[in-house]
Amino acid sequence: MEFADIKVQNDNDYAKTVSTSGGRFEVVDISGEVVWISESIDISEYLKVDIKLTASETGSNTNASLKYLKAFYRLNEGIEISFGINGENFGNWGSAIAEQEELIGEKLQIVVRMTNDYSADKVILDEIIVTAEEKPLEPIEYGDILINEVLFNPVAGGNDFVEIYNNSSKEILINRLYLASRDNDLKLTQIYPLSSLRKNILPANYLALTKDTNGVFPWFNIQCSECFLQMERFPSFNNDFDYVVLLDEKMQVIDELFYTEKMHHPMLAEEKGISLERISFTQKTNDAKNWHSASTTSGYGTPGYMNSQVEIENNSSPNIVFTPESFSPNFDGFNDEYKIQYELEKPGYVANISIFDATGKFVMKLVNNEILGTGGTIKWDGRDQTGQQKSLGVYIVLVEIFNTAGEVFQYKDGVVLTDILE
Numbered sequence: 001m002e003f004a005d006i007k008v009q010n011d012n013d014y015a016k017t018v019s020t021s022g023g024r025f026e027v028v029d030i031s032g033e034v035v036w037i038s039e040s041i042d043i044s045e046y047l048k049v050d051i052k053l054t055a056s057e058t059g060s061n062t063n064a065s066l067k068y069l070k071a072f073y074r075l076n077e078g079i080e081i082s083f084g085i086n087g088e089n090f091g092n093w094g095s096a097i098a099e100q101e102e103l104i105g106e107k108l109q110i111v112v113r114m115t116n117d118y119s120a121d122k123v124i125l126d127e128i129i130v131t132a133e134e135k136p137l138e139p140i141e142y143g144d145i146l147i148n149e150v151l152f153n154p155v156a157g158g159n160d161f162v163e164i165y166n167n168s169s170k171e172i173l174i175n176r177l178y179l180a181s182r183d184n185d186l187k188l189t190q191i192y193p194l195s196s197l198r199k200n201i202l203p204a205n206y207l208a209l210t211k212d213t214n215g216v217f218p219w220f221n222i223q224c225s226e227c228f229l230q231m232e233r234f235p236s237f238n239n240d241f242d243y244v245v246l247l248d249e250k251m252q253v254i255d256e257l258f259y260t261e262k263m264h265h266p267m268l269a270e271e272k273g274i275s276l277e278r279i280s281f282t283q284k285t286n287d288a289k290n291w292h293s294a295s296t297t298s299g300y301g302t303p304g305y306m307n308s309q310v311e312i313e314n315n316s317s318p319n320i321v322f323t324p325e326s327f328s329p330n331f332d333g334f335n336d337e338y339k340i341q342y343e344l345e346k347p348g349y350v351a352n353i354s355i356f357d358a359t360g361k362f363v364m365k366l367v368n369n370e371i372l373g374t375g376g377t378i379k380w381d382g383r384d385q386t387g388q389q390k391s392l393g394v395y396i397v398l399v400e401i402f403n404t405a406g407e408v409f410q411y412k413d414g415v416v417l418t419d420i421l422e
Contacts, residue, residue: 006032008030013029014029027123029116029118033113036111037109037111038109038128041109043103044107048133049102049105049132050100050101050130051073051128053098056124057123059118060121063091067091068091068123069098069114069123071100075105085099137176142252142253142254143167145164145166145167146164146281147257150162150244151274152237152238153271154216159210159216161210161275165204165205172201174207175193175194175198178193178194179191179231181242182245186243193231208303208304210228210234219301221302223305239261256286263292268293277293278309282311294371295371295373297377308376311346312345312374317409322397325415329381329382329419342375347374353365354366357394357395364385382417392417393416394415394417395417399411
């Protein structure tokens, strides 16, 4: 509400909302103009937005400059535009329905300007109605949204999660999506909506679904807390095998994964708390070769962001880079760590990394049978197996990576540890 040089003469003069007839706004015996402004209305998801309001007056005064009600609208925070029908009402007009039809935009505001300088008359604003036709929703096609990561066997006290990925060029409302499973007869069961919110999942974005983020956040490296959605009800997925099914509002399957615990890497001693990650968006969801255990270095899961086991094109063999040639772990911000950066042509590799001093004496096992992602960095801070800082000198780093197909690759590097810590 805005007031421009308003003056009232006595207690019977006012511009206010009254409870008469269920509530309306009245102006009685004021000098100046009162401006009623609606909240900003989001109309981005609608077509043909129409506005109607009742503009009425009582009394007999006909002075157009001292008694009026004018109705305007603003689109996208632009200028005020008068309603197309009965937008301006002056003097002794009685009652009129002010209307504006077929508005299209992002944001809408209604602005009503009123004045009445007569004690025996009233100017009344009542029954503001905004109606609209929803935009037709673009159909969600099979494969527009993909199941990208699944944790079905959490640690004690943890929760399952299912990560989905928008593989389309569309902005898709999450309230159109449902998560489900299948029973022993392969009939859909536990069909639960993701959310009632009108919120979009944008193209190339990830969304991790779970019952409770408190059962996920403590056990994983969370890089995007906003990329999580807590569902009111979440399917219970079995630890040995089950179905993860994603549906649209018509109960049509958008994507579906049948998983088993045997899809995990065979060298894992324990699958609990380790997610299965999708390798490629172009390969079929139900191709078991398109899934792999999340890497050790990622913390065994990447909910809400890019998987550790992603397809890397144009690599025919592992690529290992050692940097720098010398490092000084003195926390000055320059070469404080020795880094082993790797990029692999496919998932499935396991790594062992050992460090020796210049005489060949064993210093530490930096990595012991760790499942690698398809890309990452492993760091050494200059300490040995017990956590003691090693002294100045040359150290030898041996890297071995191998997979269950019998492929073995070995790499060797020398690095100088400088600037002994006091």
